[in-house]
Amino acid sequence: MKLFAKKSEITAALNHLKNKQLSVGLVPTMGALHQGHLALVQKALNENDVVVVSIFVNPTQFDNKDDLTNYPRTLDSDIALLKTLSEDKIVVYAPTIQDIYQNDIVAQNFDFDGLELEMEGKFRTGHFDGVGTIVKRLFDIIKPDRAYFGEKDYQQLAIIKKLVEKHHIPVTIIGCPIYREASGLAMSSRNTLLEQDYQNAAPFIYKTLLEAKNEFGTKSADKIIEGVEKAFANHDLLKLEYFTIADIETLKPITKTTNKKTYRAFIAVYAGDIRLIDNIALN
Secondary structure: OEEEOOHHHHHHHHHHHHHOOOOEEEEEEOOOOOHHHHHHHHHHHHHOOEEEEEEOOOHHHOOOHHHHHHOOOOHHHHHHHHHOOOOOOEEEEOOOHHHHHOOOOOOOOOOOOOHHHOOHHHHOOOHHHHHHHHHHHHHHHHOOOEEEEEHHHHHHHHHHHHHHHHOOOOOEEEEEOOOEOOOOOEOOHHHHHOOHHHHHHOOHHHHHHHHHHHHEOOEOHHHHHHHHHHHHHOOOOEEEEEEEEEEOOOOOEOOOOOOOOOEEEEEEEEEOOEEEEEEEEOO
């Protein structure tokens, strides 16, 4: 498996492959890989000749310095996991901050037509400017035919589709289903940081989403939201940051339902110091 740390080197290698008319898929990650990541990589392997997995903890999308410092970094075990899928069709790009940003570790400002102002955007200042910056740079470096993102970060997925549309980037964005632990907890690199009590409590998040899905269509959105907020107010360990039901096209909170629109429920919860997000399709 080839590992590159410099964009000049991976660009040269990929140009050689593209000259052979080989298709390239990209799976951008921040490392600490789990089975959810591997599912993305496997789908990319099924649909492309070569898959680039980028592993880069991007500083400009963190609004919390402690979160950036504590984010797990496990490059050796990440590579070992990827080798279980393929030794020769996967290329790893694990750049340094200097390679990506040179001496200017600043996010570009983006307009995502308001998608960036909802949910995560309300609670994580500048987060989506950081996401847009790193994803656009990866697209510029790798020039993939297809790029794969998990639906756990559904708002991010919508924003990346908007990025591609507005900047006319020639890449197909493919969203992939949320991969869950046996308990129902959405797989996340942050799950490894949970203390045991919080690991035991965290599946309550998905249980709450399932209840909201079951109630959707028979209760009003306001009543569902009120019930979720009450459930977390009574929980000993988990602290709700937000729960909302939104139109998947605009990501704006629901006003009234219509059969012509599709909705999802979105949630962010603190388990101690660890922030967990999840979502579920409602109709």
